[in-house]
Amino acid sequence: MRMLLLTAGLVTFGAFRPAAAQLAPDTALYNRLGGVYAIATVVDDFIERLLVNNTLNANPRLAEARARVPKAGLKFQVAALVCQVTGGPCTYTGRTMKASHAHLNINEEQWQAMLADFRATLNKFSVPAKEQGELIGIVQSTKPDIVIAR
Numbered sequence: 001m002r003m004l005l006l007t008a009g010l011v012t013f014g015a016f017r018p019a020a021a022q023l024a025p026d027t028a029l030y031n032r033l034g035g036v037y038a039i040a041t042v043v044d045d046f047i048e049r050l051l052v053n054n055t056l057n058a059n060p061r062l063a064e065a066r067a068r069v070p071k072a073g074l075k076f077q078v079a080a081l082v083c084q085v086t087g088g089p090c091t092y093t094g095r096t097m098k099a100s101h102a103h104l105n106i107n108e109e110q111w112q113a114m115l116a117d118f119r120a121t122l123n124k125f126s127v128p129a130k131e132q133g134e135l136i137g138i139v140q141s142t143k144p145d146i147v148i149a150r
Contacts, residue, residue, distance in 0.1 A: 028087030029134050033127070036083050036090065043079040046121040047071065055113035061104045085138055098145035111147045115139070 033039055051071065056062050083090030094100065118139060122132045 029131060030083060030086040030088035032131055033086060036079070036088060038125075039082050039086070039088070040075070040079040042121055042125050042127070043075055043082060045124060046118055047075050047078060049117040049121060050114065053113055053117055056110055059105065059107075059110055062106070062110075065104060082135075086135075096145065097142045101146040104146075106147050108147060111143060 030036075030039070033042075050056055051066065077092065077094045080090045081092040081094065084092045115136070118136070119132070122135065127135070
């Protein structure tokens with residue numbers, strides 16, 4: 001369950017390089033977010049929310065994937081992914097969003113539940129609106145690879 005449902009996401013990730021990666025280091029989203037430690041802290045909270053989300057837990061395929069993938073490993077992979085796609089020095093080595101989510105049958109309701117948890121986490125850590133918008137945009141770009149078409 002290497003979710004980027006986030007995450008997070010965050011573009012058939014190994015192949016995505018945002019424009020921020022080519023900007024001066026102080027303007028990269030990665031730096032505006034506070035670097036890898038801040039990103040890891042946000043990812044930790046976000047994944048914890050996902051793990052207890054009733055809408056997501058209603059999907060038996062997600063529950064099965066959670067049983068197979070160690071929570072710490074998932075958090076590490078998502079943090080590396082976010083670090084990379086926001087212009088940081090990390091390298092995400094996991095599977096693509098499409099490959100890691102294809103068998104999970106994630107629907108629109110579950111996608112929206114994930115986004116609500118993501119926004120709640122960003123708000124908890126007072127991530128500024130501009131950076132939230134950029135992060136949500138990155139996550140939204142992964143939707144075609146994660147959500148099943150109906």
